[in-house]
Each structure stands twice: as C-alpha cells, then as structure tokens.
Amino acid sequence: MFRPALPLAAALALFAAGCEQRPDDVAVVVSAIGGEAKLADPARGELDFASRVMLDSTAQGLVRFDGSGGIEPGLAERWIVIDGGRSYIFRLREAEWPDGTPVDAADVVQSLKRTIDPKSRVAIAPFVAVIDEIVEMTPRIVEVRLKRPRPDLLKLFAQPELAILRRPALAGTGPFRTERGQAPLLLRPGFDPSRVGGETVEPDPADDVHLRGERAARAIVRFVERESDLVLGGTYRDWPLLARIEIAPANIKVDPAAGLFGFAIVSREGFLATPENRAAIAMAFDRAALTAAFRPEWQPVETLLPARLDSAADPAVPEWAVLPLESRRLTARNRVAAWHAANPDAPRTIRVALARSPGATLLWSRIARDLMDMGLRPVWVQEDEDADLRLIDAVAPYDSGRWYLVTACRLCPEPLMEQIEAARDAPTLTDRAQRIADADMALTADAAYIPIAQPLRWSLVALRLRAWQPNARAWHPLTHLREAGQ
Structure with a gap:
C-alpha cells in the first residue's frame, strides 16, 4: 500500500533542508537499506545488505574493494599469482585482533577453511569450490592453491563473505571497531600496529561512522532531514520512493552495476x-x-x-x-x-x-x-x-x-x-x-x-562525501567516503 504523496509545502521544506549539508568536522552517518546492521557469520547463510556492510567495515579479508571497485590490500600487504593462475601467495601485514593478539597465517587459514568448507552456506560457495588447499607457509605467508587456473579470483577474496574472522565471537581486524551500547552503531578506526613509531594516536571524532540498517523509506526521510550523510543499498524495489520527495539531483547517485x-x-x-x-x-x-x-x-x-x-x-x-x-x-x-x-x-x-x-x-x-x-x-x-x-x-x-x-x-x-x-x-x-x-x-x-x-543500484550521497565513487560492483566501503585531510 502506497502512502499519499507529501503535501507541496512539506515537500518543499524537506527539499530546502536537503540542499544544506552537515559540517565536515562531524562523524559520517550512514543508513544501509535492509535489516539491522549486525555481525553475522557468512558461513551460516546469505547476509542481507546491512549485515554485509557491517562485516566489511569490521572484518577485512586478505584484500578489499577500494572506492572505485578495484582491489586494495586488506590483511595482505602484497601478493603474487604464479603457476598460471593456480597459486596465490599472500604476505600478511601486521594486524591485531580486538584483544591485542597479533593475527598470523594460522588464523587466516583457519578462517578461510571454515568459510569455504563444503558444509558452509556462504553465498558465493559455487565460485570458491575451485580452491584446493589453503596453506600456512610461514607465520606471515599464506598460499591458496587452486584446482584450476583463476587469475580473476581477487575480486572474490574482496567479498565481505571472505572476511577473516575469529570464531565464535566473529571478531575481525577492522578497519573499524565497534563501540558497545551505541545506537546507531558507532564505528571507530581500528588500532593499526604498523603505524610509524608504534605510538597511540587519538582518533579524530570526524573519522567515526555511525551505521544503522533500516527500511528505505525511513533512510530517505532521514537523509532529507539532514540526519544522515549517506544512504547505501538502494535497488529497483525502492527507486519509486525517490519520486515522492524532492531530493537534489546532485545527491542521487546511480552505479553502473554489472x-x-x-x-x-x-x-x-x-x-x-x-x-x-x-x-x-x-x-x-x-x-x-x-x-x-x-x-x-x-x-x-x-x-x-x-x-x-x-x-x-x-x-x-x-x-x-x-x-x-x-x-x-x-x-x-x-x-x-x-x-x-x-x-x-x-x-x-x-x-x-x-x-x-x-x-x-x-x-x-x-x-x-x-x-x-x-x-x-x-x-x-x-x-x-x-x-x-x-x-x-x-x-x-x-x-x-x-x-x-x-x-x-x-x-x-x-x-x-x-x-x-x-x-x-x-x-x-x-x-x-x-x-x-x-x-x-x-x-x-x-x-x-x-x-x-543490468541491476539498478542507487545511493543518496551528501556533497561533503567527495571520495564516493560509482562503480560496477555497487560497493562503497565506509573507509572511502571522504578525501584525505577532509
């Protein structure tokens, strides 16, 4: 059942509010369309969009998607592909679990084996069955051996479902850490032991992200009322809602999704x-x-x-x-x-x-x-x-x-x-x-x-999020929303 369109005066008032943007020195507020943004084990079944955003933000994989949909380092600082695409060798960077314990190759191997186990219900299971063996070569080096050549496999390793997790707590290595008891979820940049000098640096509150999962209608209204900076995960299902409320065209972004x-x-x-x-x-x-x-x-x-x-x-x-x-x-x-x-x-x-x-x-x-x-x-x-x-x-x-x-x-x-x-x-x-x-x-x-x-994927993006980029994966990591120094 559709609600009637907003009265003209109310729509114009919301439009005027939407034209202003939140200041640059405050945390970014994000609505992910879906259910509650919570940590869930991808091996137990398909995740909804909000849970995928949460997982990607708090538990990176060996590699990650950057803002343009390309590949950037995650837990692996570098990698090589050998044997005609049958072997991927990853060198891990220094990283820590939330309790301060260093992450090593054994942790990575255990997590990946759990995710790709034949009993796992991970959504991308049909496409990782090519993995034959995952081996700890040294405490910092992991090799993934394939049954057949797949030189394009890195995009699969970048999926949130292949995040490196410590189970059963579902602890991850960042790039964000969650603050307990916050509603919406408060995500703060995680501790990075590879920082220069090893000194603790107090995070800038402007680098924080507030994340909530919610219905599209509520997310759209929140954005127009300037209570949020970003709405992610829009599909054909919710596109008609945008016609019911005036939003500046500059804020409506459509991905060239494949x-x-x-x-x-x-x-x-x-x-x-x-x-x-x-x-x-x-x-x-x-x-x-x-x-x-x-x-x-x-x-x-x-x-x-x-x-x-x-x-x-x-x-x-x-x-x-x-x-x-x-x-x-x-x-x-x-x-x-x-x-x-x-x-x-x-x-x-x-x-x-x-x-x-x-x-x-x-x-x-x-x-x-x-x-x-x-x-x-x-x-x-x-x-x-x-x-x-x-x-x-x-x-x-x-x-x-x-x-x-x-x-x-x-x-x-x-x-x-x-x-x-x-x-x-x-x-x-x-x-x-x-x-x-x-x-x-x-x-x-x-x-x-x-x-x-092709799939219709859209976002609502505040003008201050100048690093947001449309891409074919329709995926927008919360670490790539603002330009350096912004």
Missing part, C-alpha cells in the same frame, strides 16, 4: 515446456518501456552476458532479437494461440514471484500487461512461493561469464547444467573460455532466462 536483472524460468510445465514458448515470453516484454518507467537512463538488455568477459565469444543473441517489438508480440500471441488450440483445457496461468515493494508494483504493472497481451494470465506470488518466473536481481561479485550462467540457470535440465559445470572444470583458461561460450549459447537457445537490464 550483474543480472531478469526472470529465471523455474517451471517447465504447461506453456513453458518448450524453448519456443519460453522464448515467446522473453520476446513479448517491452523492455524499453519497463526500464523507462523507472529511469529513462536505465538501458534494457537482451543477452545473458553483458559483454564477452572471459568467454571465447561475444554474448549469445536470441534469434528473436532481430525482430521489431510488434513482430515479437505478434509471434508471441500466435504461439499462445497455437498452444491453447492443442491444449484447450490447460490453464494459461503464469505465476511471477516478486517481493512486495513499490518497485515490484511498478515492474508488475508492465510485465502483467505484456503477458496478458499475449494471451496468458499472470498471477503475482510471493518470492518464496512456487512460481513459473522468478526475478533475479543480483550484482556480479566478479567478472566471469560462469557467474552469470550459474546464477541465471535456476531450473536447467541436466545436459545444460553439465555444460556449465564443464566450464568450471576446464583444465586451461582457453578451454574455460570456449566452454563458457558454448554454455552461453546453449542457455540462450533453451530460453532458460529472460534478460531485462
């Missing part, structure tokens, strides 16, 4: 039993109208892979892509009519799984119209219920075609899954690239996924 935004076909019964019929749904969607309903600059896509990436070929293009929209729709209507004539008693229902939100309502209004136009009866079901189409909205953790294939293929037949697994098991990078290309072509021909666009 990933998947589209529908996995998770049922192969009835109308969806054949690739031709599954493709009929894909060709019936008016992607340009759908994305423009959110944001004119949000560009639609028609391929699974966004670019060649590590594939041996350009993204596979579906056969229907050469047709104009009206021809696509006519073809889709004809296929439904032919199927119904052959199966007059079969239901035409298509169940679409979406989480309830303002953005989902807007998305539903477009796709339901297109499904009805082709002669089907769309039904909205909850995202955890049985469905025929299930929305995938995910940012790619690293730039590999295999991530796209695995993530999109939610109910693929065994031969198609074998092709995707063949890419995982390829003995060389050349073989891997070819197998990714083959699997991309096979999945596209099977019409197992309906691409719509």
Whole structure:
C-alpha cells in the first residue's frame, strides 16, 4: 500500500533542508537499506545488505574493494599469482585482533577453511569450490592453491563473505571497531600496529561512522532531514520512493552495476515446456518501456552476458532479437494461440514471484500487461512461493561469464547444467573460455532466462562525501567516503 504523496509545502521544506549539508568536522552517518546492521557469520547463510556492510567495515579479508571497485590490500600487504593462475601467495601485514593478539597465517587459514568448507552456506560457495588447499607457509605467508587456473579470483577474496574472522565471537581486524551500547552503531578506526613509531594516536571524532540498517523509506526521510550523510543499498524495489520527495539531483547517485536483472524460468510445465514458448515470453516484454518507467537512463538488455568477459565469444543473441517489438508480440500471441488450440483445457496461468515493494508494483504493472497481451494470465506470488518466473536481481561479485550462467540457470535440465559445470572444470583458461561460450549459447537457445537490464543500484550521497565513487560492483566501503585531510 502506497502512502499519499507529501503535501507541496512539506515537500518543499524537506527539499530546502536537503540542499544544506552537515559540517565536515562531524562523524559520517550512514543508513544501509535492509535489516539491522549486525555481525553475522557468512558461513551460516546469505547476509542481507546491512549485515554485509557491517562485516566489511569490521572484518577485512586478505584484500578489499577500494572506492572505485578495484582491489586494495586488506590483511595482505602484497601478493603474487604464479603457476598460471593456480597459486596465490599472500604476505600478511601486521594486524591485531580486538584483544591485542597479533593475527598470523594460522588464523587466516583457519578462517578461510571454515568459510569455504563444503558444509558452509556462504553465498558465493559455487565460485570458491575451485580452491584446493589453503596453506600456512610461514607465520606471515599464506598460499591458496587452486584446482584450476583463476587469475580473476581477487575480486572474490574482496567479498565481505571472505572476511577473516575469529570464531565464535566473529571478531575481525577492522578497519573499524565497534563501540558497545551505541545506537546507531558507532564505528571507530581500528588500532593499526604498523603505524610509524608504534605510538597511540587519538582518533579524530570526524573519522567515526555511525551505521544503522533500516527500511528505505525511513533512510530517505532521514537523509532529507539532514540526519544522515549517506544512504547505501538502494535497488529497483525502492527507486519509486525517490519520486515522492524532492531530493537534489546532485545527491542521487546511480552505479553502473554489472550483474543480472531478469526472470529465471523455474517451471517447465504447461506453456513453458518448450524453448519456443519460453522464448515467446522473453520476446513479448517491452523492455524499453519497463526500464523507462523507472529511469529513462536505465538501458534494457537482451543477452545473458553483458559483454564477452572471459568467454571465447561475444554474448549469445536470441534469434528473436532481430525482430521489431510488434513482430515479437505478434509471434508471441500466435504461439499462445497455437498452444491453447492443442491444449484447450490447460490453464494459461503464469505465476511471477516478486517481493512486495513499490518497485515490484511498478515492474508488475508492465510485465502483467505484456503477458496478458499475449494471451496468458499472470498471477503475482510471493518470492518464496512456487512460481513459473522468478526475478533475479543480483550484482556480479566478479567478472566471469560462469557467474552469470550459474546464477541465471535456476531450473536447467541436466545436459545444460553439465555444460556449465564443464566450464568450471576446464583444465586451461582457453578451454574455460570456449566452454563458457558454448554454455552461453546453449542457455540462450533453451530460453532458460529472460534478460531485462543490468541491476539498478542507487545511493543518496551528501556533497561533503567527495571520495564516493560509482562503480560496477555497487560497493562503497565506509573507509572511502571522504578525501584525505577532509
């Protein structure tokens, strides 16, 4: 249920407040959209966005993302990749646990083994199965040995899920430490034993960060009322809320996120039993109208892979892509009519799984119209219920075609899954690239996924946070918000 739009006078008052910025000499206040910002063990299951921000802020991995989405040192001060991408050797910097105990290679090995254990439920488990062994070479050196070459693995090591933790307390090594009993959470820059001279330096309160996890609507209002400096984690679900309150365009930032935004076909019964019929749904969607309903600059896509990436070929293009929209729709209507004539008693229902939100309502209004136009009866079901189409909205953790294939293929037949697994098991990078290309072509021909666009990710950013940068990972570490000396 939508709330009515704010009265004009109230909206203008909030807009005027939003144009001013908080002073530079105070702590940064951050809202992460989601549930409570709390420490949680990634090995126990998928974390929500606010918990990922909390984990990234208090428990770094061997490497980390910088403000631009690139890789910077974390616990590892430097590293080398040898043996054709089969071995990563990390040299650890000096670091301490919160109780002052030095971090050593044994701690790192124990933490990583716990996270990637086959019994672990870490969200990125399918993509770290390539790790064969993690070895303590010396108290300061860790080697990660792989079954097959992966020269692009550092972006996975930078994910919050691969943070180095001391369990069961879930203690981390920073870059921030939490102050107990604070609401919102008070994060302070952590102690760094590698500082020059070994002298304790009192932290500047302006370097502190106050972090809270909360609903998007409350986070937006807090930002406009100048109670916060930053809102992180905005998606298509909450984008329509921004139209209900005036915010200066300079404060609205959209990431060029790489990933998947589209529908996995998770049922192969009835109308969806054949690739031709599954493709009929894909060709019936008016992607340009759908994305423009959110944001004119949000560009639609028609391929699974966004670019060649590590594939041996350009993204596979579906056969229907050469047709104009009206021809696509006519073809889709004809296929439904032919199927119904052959199966007059079969239901035409298509169940679409979406989480309830303002953005989902807007998305539903477009796709339901297109499904009805082709002669089907769309039904909205909850995202955890049985469905025929299930929305995938995910940012790619690293730039590999295999991530796209695995993530999109939610109910693929065994031969198609074998092709995707063949890419995982390829003995060389050349073989891997070819197998990714083959699997991309096979999945596209099977019409197992309906691409719509790249993920929509947005933030609200105060002008004083001059170091904030948009990036393809849509990830913004709390250590990269303000320029040095600011």
